[in-house]
Structures are given as structure tokens and as C-alpha cells.
Amino acid sequence: MKNNNQKTVVKVSRLPTIFQTLGLEYDEKVLPSIGNEVFKAVVAQFNADQLLTERPQMSALVRDSLIKHAKDFNIELDDVAITHLSYGLEFSRAVEAKQVVQQEAERSKFVVMKADQERRVVVVRAEGESEAAQLIFDEAAKAGMGLIELRRIEASREVAVTLARSPNIVYLPGGQIMLLT
Secondary structure, X not given: OEOOEEEEEOOHHHHHHHHHHHXXXXXXXXXXXXXXXXXXXXXXXXXXXXXXXXXXXXXXXXXXXXXXXXXXXXXXXXXXXXXXXXXXXXXXXXXXXXXXXXXXXXXXXXXHHHHHHHHHHHHHHHHHHHHHHHHHHHHHHHHOOHHHHXXXXXXXXXXXXXXXXXXXXXXXXXXXXXXXX
């Protein structure tokens, strides 16, 4: 992470102390040091998701902490802004891997939901077929064997039509012994 934008104000009355203890390049010595320390401390309070989603809260914590630490060195910061966040290669890979795992988990949920729906379809279909069979059975019981005989005749007629259209079928009468020579 980089902190590219900070305005430093030094009170004139504190300049002698600052120059004696820190030198003329006080801002180049102190600010990077406390900046790194503060960034590390604040970032440690957040997990990877929070670093991405709760950036304003993180930024506010960094700003407040930097202002507080700079006062220890007689430096007053007017403004602190995080202008660029970059993550190490390992962190980026970890975030990417986590996203892949989350996508796989969502896909797995979808596959499970789809399988559950297909199972429900099979159950509903089986229940419907069972009800239809029961209705046919009940009607056959009421009407007697006539309905079953009608269905058998209809099926026989369909078989006969199919066989009649086929050129490779030879009909042999049943019940008689025939000699083919």
C-alpha cells in the first residue's frame, strides 16, 4: 500500500526541536516510517474481504492513526489520503483462489438444486403414473374385462398394420403343421 498524498504542517515554535532531533529532512525520515507502521497495524485488523469492501473505514483508521503518531514527532498532518492500494502477488493469488472456490461452491449448489428438481420431477411423474394405473384398474373393475380386451385388440391392430407394411414378413397360420420344402 502506498500513501501518496499527505499535507504536513509544522508549527513554527516547534521547528528548533524538530530540526535538532530529526534534521532538515524530517518529513522524509518520519513519515515513511510511521506510515509503514500504521499501515501494517491497520491492515492487520482486517481480513482480505474487508480490505476490499471496507476501504473507507480502513482509510479513516489509517488517517486517524497517522495524525496521532505524527504529533509524537511534533508534526501535524492536515490531510491523509490513500490514493493507491496494491497487494502482493501471494495476496492477489489468495484472493483469486478464494473467488474460484466460492464460484465452485455456488456451482455445486446449483448442481445440487438441479438434481433435487430432477428428483422431484421423477417422483411427481411416478405418482402421476401410479394414479393413472389406479384409475385404469378401478375403471376396469367397474367395466369388467371389456376395457382390457378392447386395449388388447387395439394393440393387435397396430402390430398387424406395422407387420403388413414390412416386406420381409411371412405369415404362417397357427395350429397347423406345415411343411415347407
